[in-house]
Amino acid sequence: MQRAISLIGSGQTRFGEWWDKSLRDLMAEALDSALSASPATALDIDAVIVANMLGEFTNAQAHLGTLASALLPHRPPALRVEAACGSGSLAVHMACALLESNRAQSVLVLGVEKMTDASQEDIASALMAAADAELDRPSGITFPGIFGLIARRYMHEYGLTRDELSLVSAVHHMHGKENPYAQFRSAIPPETISKSPLIADPLRLLDCSPISDGAAALILSTKYQTPMRLLASQVASDTVSITERPSLTSFPATKEACEKALREAEISLDDVGAVETHDCFSIAALINLEDMGFANPGEAIRIYKDIHEGKSTMRLNRSGGLKACGHPVAATGIKQIIDVAKQLQAHEERYGIAHNFGGAGATCGVHVLASMP
Amino acid sequence: MQRAISLIGSGQTRFGEWWDKSLRDLMAEALDSALSASPATALDIDAVIVANMLGEFTNAQAHLGTLASALLPHRPPALRVEAACGSGSLAVHMACALLESNRAQSVLVLGVEKMTDASQEDIASALMAAADAELDRPSGITFPGIFGLIARRYMHEYGLTRDELSLVSAVHHMHGKENPYAQFRSAIPPETISKSPLIADPLRLLDCSPISDGAAALILSTKYQTPMRLLASQVASDTVSITERPSLTSFPATKEACEKALREAEISLDDVGAVETHDCFSIAALINLEDMGFANPGEAIRIYKDIHEGKSTMRLNRSGGLKACGHPVAATGIKQIIDVAKQLQAHEERYGIAHNFGGAGATCGVHVLASMP
Numbered sequence: 001m002q003r004a005i006s007l008i009g010s011g012q013t014r015f016g017e018w019w020d021k022s023l024r025d026l027m028a029e030a031l032d033s034a035l036s037a038s039p040a041t042a043l044d045i046d047a048v049i050v051a052n053m054l055g056e057f058t059n060a061q062a063h064l065g066t067l068a069s070a071l072l073p074h075r076p077p078a079l080r081v082e083a084a085c086g087s088g089s090l091a092v093h094m095a096c097a098l099l100e101s102n103r104a105q106s107v108l109v110l111g112v113e114k115m116t117d118a119s120q121e122d123i124a125s126a127l128m129a130a131a132d133a134e135l136d137r138p139s140g141i142t143f144p145g146i147f148g149l150i151a152r153r154y155m156h157e158y159g160l161t162r163d164e165l166s167l168v169s170a171v172h173h174m175h176g177k178e179n180p181y182a183q184f185r186s187a188i189p190p191e192t193i194s195k196s197p198l199i200a201d202p203l204r205l206l207d208c209s210p211i212s213d214g215a216a217a218l219i220l221s222t223k224y225q226t227p228m229r230l231l232a233s234q235v236a237s238d239t240v241s242i243t244e245r246p247s248l249t250s251f252p253a254t255k256e257a258c259e260k261a262l263r264e265a266e267i268s269l270d271d272v273g274a275v276e277t278h279d280c281f282s283i284a285a286l287i288n289l290e291d292m293g294f295a296n297p298g299e300a301i302r303i304y305k306d307i308h309e310g311k312s313t314m315r316l317n318r319s320g321g322l323k324a325c326g327h328p329v330a331a332t333g334i335k336q337i338i339d340v341a342k343q344l345q346a347h348e349e350r351y352g353i354a355h356n357f358g359g360a361g362a363t364c365g366v367h368v369l370a371s372m373p
Numbered sequence: 374m375q376r377a378i379s380l381i382g383s384g385q386t387r388f389g390e391w392w393d394k395s396l397r398d399l400m401a402e403a404l405d406s407a408l409s410a411s412p413a414t415a416l417d418i419d420a421v422i423v424a425n426m427l428g429e430f431t432n433a434q435a436h437l438g439t440l441a442s443a444l445l446p447h448r449p450p451a452l453r454v455e456a457a458c459g460s461g462s463l464a465v466h467m468a469c470a471l472l473e474s475n476r477a478q479s480v481l482v483l484g485v486e487k488m489t490d491a492s493q494e495d496i497a498s499a500l501m502a503a504a505d506a507e508l509d510r511p512s513g514i515t516f517p518g519i520f521g522l523i524a525r526r527y528m529h530e531y532g533l534t535r536d537e538l539s540l541v542s543a544v545h546h547m548h549g550k551e552n553p554y555a556q557f558r559s560a561i562p563p564e565t566i567s568k569s570p571l572i573a574d575p576l577r578l579l580d581c582s583p584i585s586d587g588a589a590a591l592i593l594s595t596k597y598q599t600p601m602r603l604l605a606s607q608v609a610s611d612t613v614s615i616t617e618r619p620s621l622t623s624f625p626a627t628k629e630a631c632e633k634a635l636r637e638a639e640i641s642l643d644d645v646g647a648v649e650t651h652d653c654f655s656i657a658a659l660i661n662l663e664d665m666g667f668a669n670p671g672e673a674i675r676i677y678k679d680i681h682e683g684k685s686t687m688r689l690n691r692s693g694g695l696k697a698c699g700h701p702v703a704a705t706g707i708k709q710i711i712d713v714a715k716q717l718q719a720h721e722e723r724y725g726i727a728h729n730f731g732g733a734g735a736t737c738g739v740h741v742l743a744s745m746p
Contacts, residue, residue, distance in 0.1 A: 002474055022507060055502070056429050060510060062502035063457040066736045069610040070617070077608035078736070079463040082453045084436040090452040094467055100474030101375055129428070129435035134395060137433060235450035237442040244443070363439045363451065 001264070002100040007228040007369065008221045009038020010338040015183045015214035015326030017116040023052075023059050027068050027112050030217035034108070039224045046104035048078035051091035051111040051330035055080075057126040058118050068110050084130030085280060086358030087111065088216070088333020089235070089365025095220050096233040105223035111335070112215040113328035123211055127329070130359045132241035144208055146242060146360050147281035148200030153248040154283055155202065158298030162202055166190035167304040168282035169206050169323050171316070174308075176324020181335075183212055183326030190308075207282040212326030216335040228341050231351075232264035232368035240362045251361025254291035258355065258366050265351070265368035269293050273349025274315040276336035278357045279322050288355060289316075315352075318343050332356060337367055344371040374637070375473040380601040380742065381594045382411020383711040388587035388699030389556045390489040396425075396432050400441050400485050403588035407481070412597045419477035421451035424464035424484040424703040428453075430499040431491050441483050457503030458653060459731030460484065461589070461706020462608070462738025468593050469606040478596035484708070485588040486701035496584055500702070503732045505614035517581055519615060519733050520654035521573030526621040527656055528575065531671030535575055539563035540677040541655035542579050542696050544689075547681075549697020554708075556585055556699030563681075580655040585699030589708040601714050604724075605637035605741035613735045624734025627664035631728065631739050638724070638741035642666050646722025647688040649709035651730045652695050661728060662689075688725075691716050705729060710740055717744040 011033025013026050021029075027050070035042060050064040061067070065078035083090040088111040095107040115123055124142045131137060131146065141149075154160055170190040176182040193206040220230060236256035239245060262268060269292070277292070279285035289300035306312035319325050319339035322332055333356035340352035350371055357364045384406025386399050394402075400423070408415060423437040434440070438451035456463040461484040468480040488496055497515045504510060504519065514522075527533055543563040549555040566579040593603060609629035612618060635641060642665070650665070652658035662673035679685035692698050692712035695705055706729035713725035723744055730737045 024507065053435055054429075056427075056499070059506055060498075060502055061506040062426055062455055063504075063613055063732055063735065065456055065463075066610045066731070067505065067613050070612050075610040075612070077466075078456075078610050079467070079608070080455045082435055082455060083438055083451075090438075093450075094452070094470065097467065097470040097474045097476055100476065101470045101472075103470055103473065125433075126429070129433055131436075132440065133432055133434040134397065235452075237439045237448040237451050239443050239448070240436055240440050358439070359436055362436065 005230045006226045009034045010218040012216035015212045018213040026215035030215035034217035044106045049091045050080045051087035083363045084358030085329040086363040087330035089356035106221040110217045111331035114213045115211045135241035144200040148203045151283040166193035172321040172323040176320020182320045209322035209327035212328040214328035216331045227372040232261040234260040253364035257364040258292045261366040274343035274352035277355040378603040379599045382407045383591040385589035388585045391586040399588035403590035407590035417479045422464045423453045424460035456736045457731030458702040459736040460703035462729035479594040483590045484704035487586045488584045508614035517573040521576045524656040539566035545694040545696040549693020555693045582695035582700035585701040587701035589704045600745040605634040607633040626737035630737040631665045634739040647716035647725035650728040
């Protein structure tokens, strides 16, 4: 970081089904709680960056940056950033650039999505805009299908079993039970996950993060300082289409963004006390841990086994992850950063990582937070 | 500017109807011409910012930043920026932040839109996503209607006549005739404009910029320097809904962005030798000139009269503006900067301004270019 950037306030709506709230209502709620938690006033906000993927499709609303800016009395400069399900972390990345360039001293980053009003078929089709419309969509596949193929290949390469895979969502639901902002707050045993309805074999319903409404907001500042610092913000890209990849079981964009972020923060994985990773589907969580370097290829399930059996205290998706929290797609990358900060504060840990991606790992954003002594 | 930023390469497709080209094809064509015109190689590009508004709607494709990044061999970090028809200038603004923060030394900015495959009704509805879905859309109004109301109010306040208004598009078409990249390359006399089919009284067909396909690309760099420098990049916001505005005949975001940009560039309007302004509808061009300070309220038509009668040599929308060039919405703000640079070079002028907005002046981006001696 060229300048010291602090996370000075954050807030979110509970993720879930909010049929009685508009995109603007959700943004206003998250904004209000972020502002009231922060030492800054509304007039301190120099710029607004909104992360959103599906606004045109689900709400006939683009131009969300300016719509959010008008929630503030002075209507600061604003724009919307989109990188599919990675929109949230990319918006934070651009906020860092505005702060480091000194074009702004305090930036509001707001992620919002309202997905539950559309039919499941329509949402599945809309989400396929995150894949390649020329190379992927004509096959008729949807995202559960893409990750179904990935899971099938992973099982073939590494011998992962269906019952083992169920430990991933079981651990996430165990954690989500404690999170008042989570969409689903009940523990679910692995056996129930293994028996839930088939979606895209081998993936079952409880391997898939849900369709959700919600908003998350954070305020980053160089003017106000708090002990919660953003130490690194890195982004990497891969091909959008899985047909152009040498492997289905590793996402190189995660490797690149994570390596760069650790280097920027000048820490190693061993220093990390809290991790939020992008478990849009259970199989993704395993691949992410391997790409980030927490496990060798094919061995990440060991981490979930250990957490499930109480043998590991690793703070991994303690929020409940996308599976239990819900996944209002563009809000997720922002919510992850908020959750990492909460965990660092609650457990007096020093460093945490938020890992967010779009598509099948095509765009990856990684942020490192530090709770300064 | 915190650093010296040069425009080191630019290119565009001709704007028009490209039913045989995909979004990717259009981006590749603009990218290739920008790269081949630049001292940088593909591997110099540290980041890609894509401006796009309608990709989900017209092409079932989001995630366009990463899709564009994959056109380069090393797939640099990428994202998409959207601020309705102001997306192009906002993307350039974010590129400046990346360069000023030193997160990148060369950034590719690519604006792309493919609109002509959809029906006119569907495009009119899609473009309404730039207005307020809660406050504007329920009235049934579309953007020609919004600017029709604005034109009617302007005529009421200032006595502008229908035949006077026709001079705006007549001048733009006169200029567009000379631009090989313009969608329409024929001079159109004011009488023809006054008699063209009614769209939203008082606006007629030839008051409205067309629906277009096209892409425009530019490369900004702090590593490579050319005589074409970007001196200022400023953005301002207004309410998205016209129902929340004190006046229909002035866009405060233009005033604010333009004043800030002149201040940042340390020049005055008198220094400006070339202007491209956002004439999505003829009436907008008049309001823009007044908000920018080139004319008093109600008097901008004098400038068009003088140009039409050969009494003024002001370089105003010499590209042909949105009316003659076409308006692939997110590409426009980038194309304007390219055109200002071309005019500065061709006429040995020092300073130029590109003025781009989204919605009914709800988001405004203003850039100042300088051709250094």
